[in-house]
Amino acid sequence: MRLYLASSFIFPRSLQLRLFAVCFVGTHLPLAAFLVWAAATGRLDVLGAIVVIAATVLGMLIAVGGIYALLAPIDLAARALNDADDGEIAQVPQLSGGDLAARLLAGVNRAAGATAERMRKLSREANVDVLTGVLNRRGLLQQLDTLSEQETTGAVALVDMDHFKLVNDLLGHETGDRVLQDFAKVLAGTVRHTDLVARWGGEEFLVYFRGATEAQAQSVLMRIAERIRNEPLAHLGERPVTFSAGTTAASRGTLDEALRRADSALYEAKHRGRARILSNAELSC
Incomplete structure (x- = not known):
């Protein structure tokens, strides 16, 4: 939670871009340090630097797409919970496996099932006389x-x-x-x-x-x-x-x-x- 809160000023509306920013800084800091050192010592290969930077940009685009794709189940779960209508949560697709996304969607479906059953029970209790079992x-x-x-x-x-x-x-x-x-x-x-x-x-x-x-x-x-x-x-x-x-x-x-x-x-x-x-x-x- 500390890193999440500390990074909230970066792309506050997009967790995906915030993750990308953290990963980008963490993985490209050594590359930036090497390019600065090479330029300072006169050992910079301009063509090689251009190739590396181009590859970095391509990798960055792949990383952004990958992060959005991998976080899609979390976004789906969040939408299902936020769009709950009168307390009823919509079912979401089930994923195989036991990773975080699969466990999260399974939890949403369990919550949806429990909520639906609770709503049915409350509806019955609200409409049926408890003593006699007929309608109230x-x-x-x-x-x-x-x-x-x-x-x-x-x-x-x-x-x-x-x-x-x-x-x-x-x-x-x-x-x-x-x-x-x-x-x-x-x-x-x-x-x-x-x-x-x-x-x-x-x-x-x-x-x-x-x-x-x-x-x-x-x-x-x-x-x-x-x-x-x-x-x-x-x-x-x-x-x-x-x-x-x-x-x-x-x-x-x-x-x-x-x-x-x-x-x-x-x-x-x-x-x-x-x-x-x-x-x-x-x-x-």
């Missing part, structure tokens, strides 16, 4: 943002576990967490792979039924309700844990309004006694 609110909205308006036309359902506070209070938070996990598995395992399931908050889930009608969405939720009646997730006294849901038609462009309608339907379902699925159209009934 951010993940669902991000998924919808990648789709066109036509692709996201369908139905939305807000689903809420009934009396969930009692599950935690009477059965314990560990049981409450297990109930949420099991319910998320039932939801995700029953809907189509094109539908989106997200934990919307607390014990509330959102299901986006892509391309489905509200009636189809209700039919799926009824099957899920029947399943957890036959295979209860937990019991509160003699009663199995149930859920209520509100459904409505939706599209990506009208999601906020659809959520308000679904939330109103869910609230009414709770008000009418829970353990029921109510559509927005039924609110006036």
